[in-house]
Amino acid sequence: xxxxxxxxxxxxxxxxxxxxxxxxxxxxxxxxxxxxGEVIDDFGDDAAVIDIGTDDVILFAADAIWGKxxxxxxxxxxxxxVVVNVNDISAMGGRPLAMVNVMASSDLESxxxxxxxxxxxxxxxxxxxxxxxxxxxxxxxxxxxxxxGIAKKDCVIRSDSAKPGDVVIVAYDMDGRVGQNSPxxxxxxxxxxxxxxxERFMVMQEIGEKKLVTAGKDISxxxxxxxxxxxxxxxxxxxxxxxRKIPRPDDVDFEQWLKIYPATGYVVTAKEENASQCVExxxxxxxxxxxxxxxxxSQIIDIYDDSGKAIVFDxxxxxxxxx
Amino acid sequence: xxxxxxxxxxxxxxxxxxxxxxxxxxxxxxxxxxxxGEVIDDFGDDAAVIDIGTDDVILFAADAIWGKxxxxxxxxxxxxxVVVNVNDISAMGGRPLAMVNVMASSDLESxxxxxxxxxxxxxxxxxxxxxxxxxxxxxxxxxxxxxxGIAKKDCVIRSDSAKPGDVVIVAYDMDGRVGQNSPxxxxxxxxxxxxxxxERFMVMQEIGEKKLVTAGKDISxxxxxxxxxxxxxxxxxxxxxxxRKIPRPDDVDFEQWLKIYPATGYVVTAKEENASQCVExxxxxxxxxxxxxxxxxSQIIDIYDDSGKAIVFDxxxxxxxxx
Numbered sequence: 325x326x327x328x329x330x331x332x333x334x335x336x337x338x339x340x341x342x343x344x345x346x347x348x349x350x351x352x353x354x355x356x357x358x359x360x361g362e363v364i365d366d367f368g369d370d371a372a373v374i375d376i377g378t379d380d381v382i383l384f385a386a387d388a389i390w391g392k393x394x395x396x397x398x399x400x401x402x403x404x405x406v407v408v409n410v411n412d413i414s415a416m417g418g419r420p421l422a423m424v425n426v427m428a429s430s431d432l433e434s435x436x437x438x439x440x441x442x443x444x445x446x447x448x449x450x451x452x453x454x455x456x457x458x459x460x461x462x463x464x465x466x467x468x469x470x471x472x473g474i475a476k477k478d479c480v481i482r483s484d485s486a487k488p489g490d491v492v493i494v495a496y497d498m499d500g501r502v503g504q505n506s507p508x509x510x511x512x513x514x515x516x517x518x519x520x521x522x523e524r525f526m527v528m529q530e531i532g533e534k535k536l537v538t539a540g541k542d543i544s545x546x547x548x549x550x551x552x553x554x555x556x557x558x559x560x561x562x563x564x565x566x567x568r569k570i571p572r573p574d575d576v577d578f579e580q581w582l583k584i585y586p587a588t589g590y591v592v593t594a595k596e597e598n599a600s601q602c603v604e605x606x607x608x609x610x611x612x613x614x615x616x617x618x619x620x621x622s623q624i625i626d627i628y629d630d631s632g633k634a635i636v637f638d639x640x641x642x643x644x645x646x647x
Numbered sequence: 648x649x650x651x652x653x654x655x656x657x658x659x660x661x662x663x664x665x666x667x668x669x670x671x672x673x674x675x676x677x678x679x680x681x682x683x684g685e686v687i688d689d690f691g692d693d694a695a696v697i698d699i700g701t702d703d704v705i706l707f708a709a710d711a712i713w714g715k716x717x718x719x720x721x722x723x724x725x726x727x728x729v730v731v732n733v734n735d736i737s738a739m740g741g742r743p744l745a746m747v748n749v750m751a752s753s754d755l756e757s758x759x760x761x762x763x764x765x766x767x768x769x770x771x772x773x774x775x776x777x778x779x780x781x782x783x784x785x786x787x788x789x790x791x792x793x794x795x796g797i798a799k800k801d802c803v804i805r806s807d808s809a810k811p812g813d814v815v816i817v818a819y820d821m822d823g824r825v826g827q828n829s830p831x832x833x834x835x836x837x838x839x840x841x842x843x844x845x846e847r848f849m850v851m852q853e854i855g856e857k858k859l860v861t862a863g864k865d866i867s868x869x870x871x872x873x874x875x876x877x878x879x880x881x882x883x884x885x886x887x888x889x890x891r892k893i894p895r896p897d898d899v900d901f902e903q904w905l906k907i908y909p910a911t912g913y914v915v916t917a918k919e920e921n922a923s924q925c926v927e928x929x930x931x932x933x934x935x936x937x938x939x940x941x942x943x944x945s946q947i948i949d950i951y952d953d954s955g956k957a958i959v960f961d962x963x964x965x966x967x968x969x970x
Contacts, residue, residue, distance in 0.1 A: 372777035374745055376705075376797055380701075384795055385778055386749050386779055388749040388751070388791075421697050424695065424709035426709050426793075428789060454697070468709075470791075470793035472697070472705060474699055
């Protein structure tokens with residue numbers, strides 16, 4: 325049956341299953357709390373939230389690019405490292421401040437291409453690279469980038485705060501194309517003017533400041549349903565999703581679309597009375613947004629369409645990140 | 648002649664020569680400034696300094712461990728990643744707030760050892776790991792850690808602000824031992840109680856708040872003279888160092904000592920009238936400190952002892968980082 329098979333494919337998608345080791349990392353690290361500042365939120369969200377004793381909080385995240393992509397396209401590796409890091413901050417309603425990087429390379433040509441990609445990302449998003457560390461003598465190429473941002477303390481959009489009865493909204497920049505390096509990447513930025521890109525990715529700041537959502541996350545490697553699953557996991561919630569409501573490009577297979585990292589794509593939850601205004605803010609910024617389902621207390625994420633209903637994640641028994 | 652040979656060995660030391668690629672990274676990135684916050688200081692210092700519009704600034708740095716050490720001792724890799732990052736913040740007079748990491752590993756045993764090292768570092772220094780990214784499927788092991796800290800804006804200790812006539816002071820925690828993984832590492836922390844370690848590495852915060860120095864830097868892979876060279880390079884200064892004044896352990900070869908990363912070791916510059924108080928603050932925190940030379944405008948770093956004088960770096964013609 326189609327819907328059962330789709331649910332299984334989404335559950336077993338590599339973009340989702342690669343998230344499992346996170347739980348092990350967290351369990352070994354979670355014993356220590358800061359002596360110096362208050363950590364409000366850490367693993368399990370796009371960025372950690374650090375209270376510095378003012379009305380603003382500092383957001384702090386790190387990301388890296390899959391090894392497969394590093395070797396296939398060094399330029400894209402550098403460029404994407406900026407995109408994913410900026411998304412970690414913007415998804416939480418923050419303004420990105422600066423990035424640092426650690427690069428490892430043995431091969432001058434790849435290094436230069438990675439750096440060109442980073443430089444082009446910096447120019448596109450207007451976020452400076454302020455420091456870093458270079459290993460010039462490794463037998464492999466790799467890139468890790470870390471970012472800080474700032475947000476008003478009471479406007480931060482977290483992942484762990486969805487509530488039963490909230491509606492689920494997704495928003496995508498539909499003006500994109502499947503990336504050359506992976507069927508699951510969607511490039512919405514490299515071919516656009518910087519001002520258009522910046523307006524679209526800063527939409528979550530407006531949504532945070534207007535307090536239109538209860539929770540939210542940028543849609544990343546686990547895809548649309550996988551990212552919603554992660555949001556439900558840390559919120560200890562479930563969700564029911566009407567697949568027919570999900571905006572989709574005409575020329576991309578639907579299962580592929582659900583697995584795609586849409587670059588400029590968000591899943592948020594909102595009180596019903598704020599939902600239409602939230603959709604409107606997304607659409608005014610040039611994204612396509614829609615209400616696709618509802619949060620419930622079941623800890624089960626299911627999908628349905630005309631053909632029936634199927635469970636993607638049962639978080640009473642399974643884990644995605646285990647956080 | 649001994650002093651000439653020593654100068655050449657310090658100049659050609661791998662800990663120094665590995666710094667050269669930094670210049671290329673900087674030149675490609677330096678075109679863009681932030682749209683969102685003011686970057687006061689970036690590449691060339693231990694941490695970047697970001698103005699967030701309050702009396703405090705955010706410090707931001709990234710570091711990684713040499714590939715050689717990752718494979719030789721995964722525990723030490725994890726532990727040291729915390730030490731070097733905390734040092735980047737403390738060297739600038741800041742308080743560390745939080746760290747994030749990107750880890751890559753194919754091998755479960757190494758991963759667990761790296762994580763144990765990080766966990767032990769976190770416990771020792773009291774700085775939490777608040778997020779990260781894990782590549783579970785790489786053909787190599789690597790670790791990159793990034794850290795943020797906070798400091799009073801007018802108490803930040805920078806590298807680029809040494810002036811002619813300033814005295815050069817070094818300070819080391821002499822209660823250490825040569826690391827098991829490299830003749831050029833000096834472990835001052837793993838065997839000590841957390842409170843002792845924290846008091847010693849936070850000494851620069853007191854020095855910053857008392858405004859006792861004009862510039863400073865933690866002594867890292869380039870060793871004592873190499874680090875002074877980097878400080879002079881970004882300050883556009885020179886320095887003359889009396890080797891006889893440098894505190895040294897009895898049981899370590901002097902050339903080796905000059906190349907060592909002393910873990911808790913700093914080179915600072917101070918106005919002459921503040922020098923003795925600065926030495927006193929270091930000594931009260933349990934470090935051994937001494938005035939070893941003077942800053943001048945020559946852009947030449949030379950060393951001397953009873954046997955003569957020799958030039959280590961001539962920054963009119965050479966570069967260390969090229970920044």
